[in-house]
Amino acid sequence: MLYEEKITSRWIPVLVILPVVLSLSIGFWATYQAGEGIEIPLAVGAFVVPLTIDISYMRIQIDDREIRIRGALGLIIRKTVKLEDIISFEVYSGWMSCSGFIHFNMPAKGCVVLNTKRWSISFSTNNPEEIAQVLATLGIPREASDL
Incomplete structure (x- = not known):
């Protein structure tokens, strides 16, 4: 290995995860109030959180x-x-x-x-x-x- 560098950003996860957590919380609350399952908000969270982690580090x-x-x-x-x-x-x-x-x-x-x-x-x-x-x-x- 001739060269290796790691670049991280603390603001990218905050700016992306904050709206996701807010919307997932509203989704969990709405599905709980409606008596429905929480599979869709869980699937969205399972998709968005790893992508956010991936773009915050290079x-x-x-x-x-x-x-x-x-x-x-x-x-x-x-x-x-x-x-x-x-x-x-x-x-x-x-x-x-x-x-x-x-x-x-x-x-x-x-x-x-x-x-x-x-x-x-x-x-x-x-x-x-x-x-x-x-x-x-x-x-x-x-x-x-x-x-």
Whole structure:
């Protein structure tokens, strides 16, 4: 493993889980008052809570063969890019400064765009220059950017 970073956000779960918990509570109360079963609110909760956990955490791993971007559970955030498919990369300051065809965005110090043979993939990072050094060491050319 040449590089590994974990990025978390405390505000994403709060902003997503708070309305879900509120609506599930109302749903539980309404189904209890109506004398119905609580299967539907439980199913919604079982679906939404793992997705929320997945989007609140991102792990970036770089080794000598590929770059892996994963969420906590790997349900939504999940992408593996082989190094031989990367044409070039760009580094930007600010986590909202770059966009790719596939974009993994979370509050961080910077972001990296990987230009591949098919499309561009971008992701947020707290150590953009460290990732740039690792990618340059692996022989991937760097394009001009704002950092």
